[in-house]
Amino acid sequence: MRIITRLIAVSDLGSREIARRAGLPMQKISDLLAGRLEHLSIDELRQLYRTIDSQASPH
Template identity: 75%
Template sequence: MRIITRLIAVSDLGSRDIARRAGLPLQKVSDLLSGRLEQLSLEDLQILRETIDHELSTS
């Protein structure tokens, strides 16, 4: 979780764009950033990680 939140922080994309690209509701990204992990599944976290990794590797 900490890795994903740090990747979001250094990303050029905002939370809204990351959620859109990952196909997740913005609220799930907001929940992650505020520490409410119980709102996210492992699959959600994996999708976010892959989305951010892809964005960072194409920048």
């Protein structure tokens, strides 16, 4: 979870764009950044990680 929140913080994408690309409501990103991990499923966390990681990886 800490890795994902750090990736969100340093990403060139804003939280809204990350949420949109991951197919999640913005509230889920807000919950994660506020430390409310229990509001996200493991699948949602994986999707967030894949979304951010694919944006950071060179193409």
